[in-house]
Amino acid sequence: MAMDGDRWLSATAAERRARTIYRYRTDAEALRAAWRDGAAERGWAPEDWWVPGIDAVTRALVGGRAATPAYAQLGRERAEAGYGIRDALADVRTLYERLASEGPPPPAVRALVQAWAGVRLAPVRVMLCAGFASAEHLRERFAELYRDALPGGLAVVAVEVPEAGSGWEALTLLLEAGTRTPSVFAAEAPMARTSPERVVALVRDDAAAAIRSAIDHVRIAALPADMGAAANLIARLGEGGGSSEGGERGGGSEGQD
Known part of the structure; x- marks a missing residue:
C-alpha cells in the first residue's frame, strides 16, 4: 500500500x-x-x-x-x-x-x-469586456456610471484599426498610449471591443490631444451629462459612426481619423 x-x-x-x-x-x-x-x-x-x-x-x-x-x-x-x-x-x-x-x-x-x-496603469482599474460588446451592453456599462456621482471631464474614445491582424490591435494601441501619458484613463476605465477592429473606452477629455498624437484612427467626444444622449453617442461610436452630441471641451469638434 x-x-x-x-x-x-x-x-x-x-x-x-x-x-x-x-x-x-x-x-x-x-x-x-x-x-x-x-x-x-x-x-x-x-x-x-x-x-x-x-x-x-x-x-x-x-x-x-x-x-x-x-x-x-x-x-x-x-x-x-x-x-x-x-x-x-x-x-x-x-x-x-x-x-x-x-x-x-x-x-x-x-x-x-x-x-x-x-x-x-495603477491606480486605474481597467474593466474589459471578455467578448464583443453590443450597443446595449455598452449602454448598460455606462449607465452604471450615471447611477453614481458622475465625475466631470470625461470623454468617450473609439479606436479603430482597419484590417486588424489579431483583432486586439486597437486595444493595445489605447493601452500603450496610457502608459506613455499619465492620467489618460478615469479611475474606473470601462473598455469594450465592438468589433475585431474597434474598441470603445472612457478617458479623460484633457488627454484627447495625447491620444490623437499616439493613435491615427480615433474618434473622441465629451461624455454628455445626460444618460440618454450618452447612450446614443456610445452606440454611434461603437458602430463606427460620427457624433453630433458636442465635441471636446474647449470648443473643439469631435476628432476623426
Whole structure:
C-alpha cells in the first residue's frame, strides 16, 4: 500500500496515479518547449521569456483547468518586467499557434490585460469586456456610471484599426498610449471591443490631444451629462459612426481619423 496524505492507496492505484502525474508533467513540458521555440523565433531570449506564469498557463491548459488565473499571473509578470501589452499578447498568440488554434479565448485575454494594466496603469482599474460588446451592453456599462456621482471631464474614445491582424490591435494601441501619458484613463476605465477592429473606452477629455498624437484612427467626444444622449453617442461610436452630441471641451469638434 502507498500513502497519500491521510489516504491509503493500493499499489495499483498508486502506480496509476504516478503514471497520470508523469504524463501530465511531460505534456506540460512539451507544450512549454513548443511555446519557447516559437517565442525564440520571434526574438525572445529564453532567459527573458520564461517566468513562472508560463508554467502556470501550460499546466492549466494540459490539466484541463480554468486558465484565467494563470493568464492573470502572466500579465502581472510581463508588466513587472517592463513589457508592453502588445508584446505580452503577441507571445500568447504564439502559444495558440503551437496549439493550432485561431487565438487565445477572450476570457484569457481579458485576464491578462486587466492584470497587466493593474501594474502598468495603477491606480486605474481597467474593466474589459471578455467578448464583443453590443450597443446595449455598452449602454448598460455606462449607465452604471450615471447611477453614481458622475465625475466631470470625461470623454468617450473609439479606436479603430482597419484590417486588424489579431483583432486586439486597437486595444493595445489605447493601452500603450496610457502608459506613455499619465492620467489618460478615469479611475474606473470601462473598455469594450465592438468589433475585431474597434474598441470603445472612457478617458479623460484633457488627454484627447495625447491620444490623437499616439493613435491615427480615433474618434473622441465629451461624455454628455445626460444618460440618454450618452447612450446614443456610445452606440454611434461603437458602430463606427460620427457624433453630433458636442465635441471636446474647449470648443473643439469631435476628432476623426
